[in-house]
Amino acid sequence: MSTTTMWIVMGATSALCFAMKLLGHLVPQSWLANDRLQRINALIPICLLSALVVAEGLVLKTHIVLDHRLAGLGAALAALFAKAPFPVVVVSAAATSALVYHLHLG
Amino acid sequence: MSNLTRGTVRDSLSVALTVGAYGTAFGAAGVAGGFSVLQTCLFSLLTFSGASQFAAVGVVTSGGAAASAIATAALLGTRNALYGLQMAPLLGVKGGRRLVAAQITIDESTGVALSQAPRGTRAMREGFWLTGTGVFLFWNLFTLLGALGAKALGNPASYGLDAAVPAAFLGLIWPRLQTNYLRMVAVVSMGFALLVTPWFPAGLPIIATTVVAVVMGWSAR
Secondary structure (H helix, E strand, O other): OOHHHHHHHHHHHHHHHHHHHHHHHHOOHHHHOOHHHHHHHHHHHHHHHHHHHHHHHOEEOOEEOOOHHHHHHHHHHHHHHOOOOHHHHHHHHHHHHHHHHHHHHO | OOOOOHHHHHHHHHHHHHHHHOHHHHHHHHHHOOOOHHHHHHHHHHHOOHHHHHHHHHHHHOOOOHHHHHHHHHHHHHHHHHHHHHHHHHHOOOHHHHHHHHHOOOHHHHHHHHHOHHHOHHHHHHHHHHHHHHHHHHHHHHHHHHHHHHHHHOOOHHHOHHHHHHHHHHHHHHHHOOOHHHHHHHHHHHHHHHHHOOOOOOOHHHHHOHHHHHHHHOOOO
């Protein structure tokens, strides 16, 4: 991806995200008060973030690839089950993944 | 300060510092994904919504198209519109202050504001402003530190940064999965995204899971 495209991604993401935030402050409350819309909207982050877990952890381009990242995700999952705080979750995933990555190269 | 409830200040600042520190992970992810330190910092200043930022950078990192990255981030930002809807009558601000309020309308500022309800309307307002500005300050500071750190380190896989991003997403959804139904929605979304991966261009399987949200949220449970 070119530098220009990356600027576009950053700029457009920022503009759209701000538009969403402002929308909520400007529109009359009744507009978004629809029950169905509320239910769907509550599920959207769960669906997208779940998809991002597998897309970032198990996929390269358009292929499912099981590599060192999977070991990292396993460590993250274990940390979450042990009720570890967020930084511990991320760091244990990174450390485990890096370890497996180097063992493989070695 | 004397006009503020001590409890509200404590709640706001502890959330601001803890959440702000995650900015380090975003700073590192941005640089690992090929964005410059400046671009990564502008993401935190201008987008200022953690999940959307991680998503935009994540889709780009995994080879997705710019449009997929932007659409995924924007879809994740829709929930902030609903937060704004709840916060606007509480804050009652106009003009420039309304723009500032909009920019700091995120999970944490809304969450702390709502949690202050037993302390009264005034504490809710203070909770919103203190948490919003506090997270903004720390999130941006730590983004810069993370970006500079990752730039100094080099190869992302060598330090496990490529696994830190999906782990961060997992950490972000984990507290939301309160019921078996929501856990099922998460598992179905993961399965759906993996299923369509070989056939869709990179990045699109993520947006496609909006279908799961629409189908599963269509009728009341």
